[in-house]
Structures are given as structure tokens and as C-alpha cells.
Amino acid sequence: MYLALEVHTEDTLNAGEHALLEFGDSLQAYIHTCPSETQKNWNFPKAHTNKHAFADIRAKGATKNFNTKINEKLHGPLKDSYLLRTNKKNFAEQIRPSKIFESN
Structure with a gap:
């Protein structure tokens, strides 16, 4: 929850770090x-990444600044061009913007 916030304060960062420590203790x-x-090996990327999350937020800002959520709709x-206009081979050449606009 804390990682998804768009605006952070020292209080939210500290609370997030505290919640993460509690989660780590519970997981252990x-x-x-x-x-x-x-x-089971519990040292996998999703479990480990959160250890660095709040340091990254302090260094780079809110997570929306360094994830792909905002571009998903783009x-x-x-995808439509790939599915409707290509033979699914060498598709980069088939979906060049000039080719797409020429055919409209």
C-alpha cells in the first residue's frame, strides 16, 4: 500500500519501512x-525487491516515476496493429507508422 502512494512524506516513508520490517519478521x-x-527458496526477486523500495523512493520519487503502470494503455x-496487420513475422517492418497511416 505504501509503495503505491503518489505522494510521500517522511511519515509515510517511515511507516512503510516499519510495515516492511513487520512483514519480513512475519515471513521469517x-x-x-x-x-x-x-x-522452498524464499529468496526470490519479488520478496527481495521491497528491501530497496523505500531507498529508491527517496532517491527517485514515487514509484509511478519508475514503473510501467502508466504506459500500459499505450x-x-x-497490440492491435500486431494482431490485425501482420503475419506475426518480422512485424517491426510491417507496423511502421508510415505503413499504418498509408493504408488508412
Whole structure:
């Protein structure tokens, strides 16, 4: 929740870091309750990335400044062109803007 905020203050950053520490403690407690035969590796990128999130927010600003959420809708026209105007091979040449506008 804290990572998705568009505006941060020292209070929200500190609260987010505190919540992340609580989550880490809870995760460690859960890991210790898992049977040893499970052998799950809990050191995977999504679990590790959050450790750096608040330092990144302090350095770069809100996460909307360094993620792809805002551009997701921009892929629609490219996807439509790919699906409707190409044979799905060498598609970069087939969906050049000049070719798209010429055919309209």
C-alpha cells in the first residue's frame, strides 16, 4: 500500500519501512513453521525487491516515476496493429507508422 502512494512524506516513508520490517519478521516466522521437506527458496526477486523500495523512493520519487503502470494503455494500438496487420513475422517492418497511416 505504501509503495503505491503518489505522494510521500517522511511519515509515510517511515511507516512503510516499519510495515516492511513487520512483514519480513512475519515471513521469517512463517518460514520456520514450514516443514523442512518443502525446501522452498524464499529468496526470490519479488520478496527481495521491497528491501530497496523505500531507498529508491527517496532517491527517485514515487514509484509511478519508475514503473510501467502508466504506459500500459499505450500498448493497445501496437497490440492491435500486431494482431490485425501482420503475419506475426518480422512485424517491426510491417507496423511502421508510415505503413499504418498509408493504408488508412
